[in-house]
Amino acid sequence: MPVYIWKGKNTYGEKRKGKLEVPSEEAVHAHLKKMRITPSMVKEAPKDLFENVAFMQPKVTGKDVVIFTRQLSTMIDAGLPLVQSLGILGAQQENPTFKKVLLQIKVDVETGSTLAEGMKKHPEIFDSLYCNMIDAGETGGILDTILSRLAGFMEKSMTLKKKVKGAMTYPVICLAISVIIMGVMLIFVVPVFEKMFADFGAALPAPTQMVVGISKFVQHNIHYAILAIVALVFLFKKVYKTEKGRIRIDALLLEFPVFGPLIRRVAVAKFTRTLGTMMTSGVPILESLQVVGRTAGNKIIEIAVFRVADAISEGRAIAEPLEETGVFPSMVVQMINVGESTGALDVMLEKIADFYDEEVDQAVENLTAMIEPFMMVFLGGMIGGLVVAMYLPIFKMGEVVK
Numbered sequence: 275m276p277v278y279i280w281k282g283k284n285t286y287g288e289k290r291k292g293k294l295e296v297p298s299e300e301a302v303h304a305h306l307k308k309m310r311i312t313p314s315m316v317k318e319a320p321k322d323l324f325e326n327v328a329f330m331q332p333k334v335t336g337k338d339v340v341i342f343t344r345q346l347s348t349m350i351d352a353g354l355p356l357v358q359s360l361g362i363l364g365a366q367q368e369n370p371t372f373k374k375v376l377l378q379i380k381v382d383v384e385t386g387s388t389l390a391e392g393m394k395k396h397p398e399i400f401d402s403l404y405c406n407m408i409d410a411g412e413t414g415g416i417l418d419t420i421l422s423r424l425a426g427f428m429e430k431s432m433t434l435k436k437k438v439k440g441a442m443t444y445p446v447i448c449l450a451i452s453v454i455i456m457g458v459m460l461i462f463v464v465p466v467f468e469k470m471f472a473d474f475g476a477a478l479p480a481p482t483q484m485v486v487g488i489s490k491f492v493q494h495n496i497h498y499a500i501l502a503i504v505a506l507v508f509l510f511k512k513v514y515k516t517e518k519g520r521i522r523i524d525a526l527l528l529e530f531p532v533f534g535p536l537i538r539r540v541a542v543a544k545f546t547r548t549l550g551t552m553m554t555s556g557v558p559i560l561e562s563l564q565v566v567g568r569t570a571g572n573k574i575i576e577i578a579v580f581r582v583a584d585a586i587s588e589g590r591a592i593a594e595p596l597e598e599t600g601v602f603p604s605m606v607v608q609m610i611n612v613g614e615s616t617g618a619l620d621v622m623l624e625k626i627a628d629f630y631d632e633e634v635d636q637a638v639e640n641l642t643a644m645i646e647p648f649m650m651v652f653l654g655g656m657i658g659g660l661v662v663a664m665y666l667p668i669f670k671m672g673e674v675v676k
Contacts, residue, residue: 278302282313293319295365334372334399340428342367342376347421356417357383375399388412403548403565410556420555427551431544434634438540441638442533448649452656459660461496464489467664481663517573524573528601532644536637541575542606543630550623560587575601592619 364376382392411420513519567579578599585595593611613622
């Protein structure tokens, strides 16, 4: 739909201007007439040169989707028709990429598609979990309730992801800073000292000789080191895209010291939260498990969930095949068994998710508390050792003079 810009004056002679997304220029004049504005200029807005270049368009963030979900839930709960709600939210959306998608979904709904069908055309924004829950909400006539649950679920998932990213970011930044500092000292600072030491005419201490040797190696091979790092990153991504490679890497991550237990807790929290939310929303358990498996984020967890789904399709209960996978903690299996026996599996899953959210919080705090002193010792040891090695010949010369 074209966008028009306009300028004009209202009944008080005050200047006004704005932008409208309407089918034609006549629609702009009709709209301005209702607002009692006399237009002085109406023309179509210039088109964005990069409008059809996908990578030049802004990304739709999780926050954008959460806000949209919450607003749509409120509008439907207030009694507004779905098409009108989509039109309002699309028109006021600031992200042009998301705006285009919402208006397209509005057109799809107007032409007879369901909301879930319209959203399934945009899997990069609305994943299978989102679309399946919307489908269940439309079928059960509780779309506003489902949207509210979805928004709450997504907010909790984003909070959990943010905490884990925060825990991982600190050591990565510290390591990067230490590598940069060491690189600058070895490439630019050490050669200055080396030139000064050459005039002494005496043998250098072993630590200083080692640092000078490392400095020469780095100066002559820095480009090879950068190429090697780039090649390793490329190779890792290439291997991780393969089925076998991803299975091996994800299995190693789960067994990795310190970070492994944290990844496992996050996976359990995500599994129970997603499954509980979908079951509460009326999605059948087999379909829920298929969606949970695809959105697990870890190939080992994904394979385990699909095995559980296969076992349930054969008539078995959920607790026993969960235990057989060896992936989920025994406490989780026992609580799911109790929930299944009492007919309150969805409630029990939510309780497990809340418990593991707290476990993740505690694990992140412990990890941060452990990493901080370790990184200080590491940075201090590297930089301090380098400085001491450089000043050893000066101390030795001072002793000789004395």
